[in-house]
Amino acid sequence: MKYALILLLCFWSNSAFSQIDTATNAQTKDILPESKTDLIFNKVNTFPNNTQLAFAFIKNGQTYYYGVKRLNDSIVSINNSESIFEIGSITKVFTSTLLAYLVEENKINLNDNINDFLPFPMKDDIKITFKSLANHTSGLPRIPSNLAMANPQNPYKGYDEDKLKAYFTEELSLLDTSGMKSQYSNLGVGLLGYTIAIIEEEAYSELLQQRIFAPLHMSSSTANRQEINKGLVKGQGPLGQETSNWDMEVLSGAGGILSNVEDLSKFALAQFDSSHTALALTRQKTVHVVNNVDIGLGWAIINREPKNKWCWHNGGTGGYSSSMVIDIKNQNAVIILSNLSAFHPNKGNIDQLSFELMESLEE
Structure with missing residues (x-):
């Protein structure tokens, strides 16, 4: 996704409404009321059957998990916080x-x-x-x-x-x-x-x-797929067909990691700890890109009002799409991992959803 597309993330789906089965814990319901599960449905209901989305929400430094899967043209909630996906870029x-x-x-x-x-x-x-x-x-x-x-x-x-x-x-x-x-x-x-x-x-x-x-206790994360014994969600092609995982080989640094939302939430929480000075260095502006967007080291930095910033990156491979947004000032974050192909025509819904849910955490 080009960084300029961030400026277009005001799109809301007009798909027909259908209630998601919100079989999740009471704490998660506190930050994910019915209006937000409706939002998730509106973004997911065009995805192929067997598409999974795993969510981690961090609000004021506290972490919550949620998951959905599209089955038989319905969307149901599942527990997939430990499930492993390619995180792409x-x-x-x-x-x-x-x-x-x-x-x-x-x-x-x-x-x-x-x-x-x-x-x-x-x-x-x-x-x-x-x-x-x-x-x-x-x-x-x-x-x-x-x-x-x-x-x-x-x-x-x-x-x-x-x-x-x-x-x-x-x-x-x-x-x-x-x-x-x-x-x-x-x-x-x-x-x-x-x-x-x-x-x-x-x-x-x-x-x-x-x-x-190891230092952040991200025990399910690896850049070596052979180390994964269980929990890997099958990637899907644009039509929902099972597809190959990607072997990035010598270019692994561009997109070779596999992880889950529990581990990525630990990485997000570490960003909020001022003692992690190397992490802070990655979030410092190095170049201006367009309008309200700068680039740090890896992160895209979205300058918001009043005087706040979101750090963001997304990812996509042949069988997976992902998005991660963090707000250092308010200690909020949204992480989405999915087995939706980066080549699916509505792949951008993952990015849009991460931003819209981040806005909801500010409410």
Whole structure:
């Protein structure tokens, strides 16, 4: 989703009303009254059967969970707070968090060139900084030109370190060289994760475990799908058909994490703790994008009135869509994970729903 689309998130569905079975705990009902379950229905009722949405709501620092599933053209509430989904590009916030730890430890500077840390030279000696990878100002394209996508259901599978090296040494071409224009790039953040792993001499998935998942007790989160023994929700294609999980391989830093709303709520709560200074660094403005939107390191920063900000990122893969919004000032957050394909025509309903529910937490 382009950041400019944030400005269009005032759309409300006019679909026919049908009551959701709100079989959830009393505490959740306090922050999710009937009017909000109606809102959820209006966004979900165009999704295919067997689509699940898992929600985490954080209000004033307190966490609540809710889940729905579309079954036989009805929507019922389910308990899926522990169910695991691909989180797609929300991964980019975690990659930027690893970057922030290296900066905090004085191992690198945001304006350092990654060229000095890579085991191969860039074509034409093009220089790329760490910050430009994290805020999408590097000028790199969204995907590398030598990504063949032999399997559209698993497009990054087979894109390994050798292919990455071949692209940057032989085919590298920047779309923009000003360093001021933010152009979303999976390649850029994938390269960032790859470079961080080289600096730390550790696999990207292990760095996530050591630096973020274990300290925050995110026991169900991983960038290695083989570690998941149970609880993985099957991804669905645009028509609701079961589809392949994505193997991001060398570009895992752009979208390789799998998690659940319980774990992501722990990551959100950590953002509210001022002692986590590396997390605070990711939320600092690095570049202005459009109107009321800036970019930090990974996060999109939505400037709201009066003098408040939301930090946001969404995600999408062939079988999943997600959105995560946090409000540091009020200690509120909405997290949505789903097995709705990013290629479904109404995928934007996930983003719209996360923003509208965030507004409801302010009421």
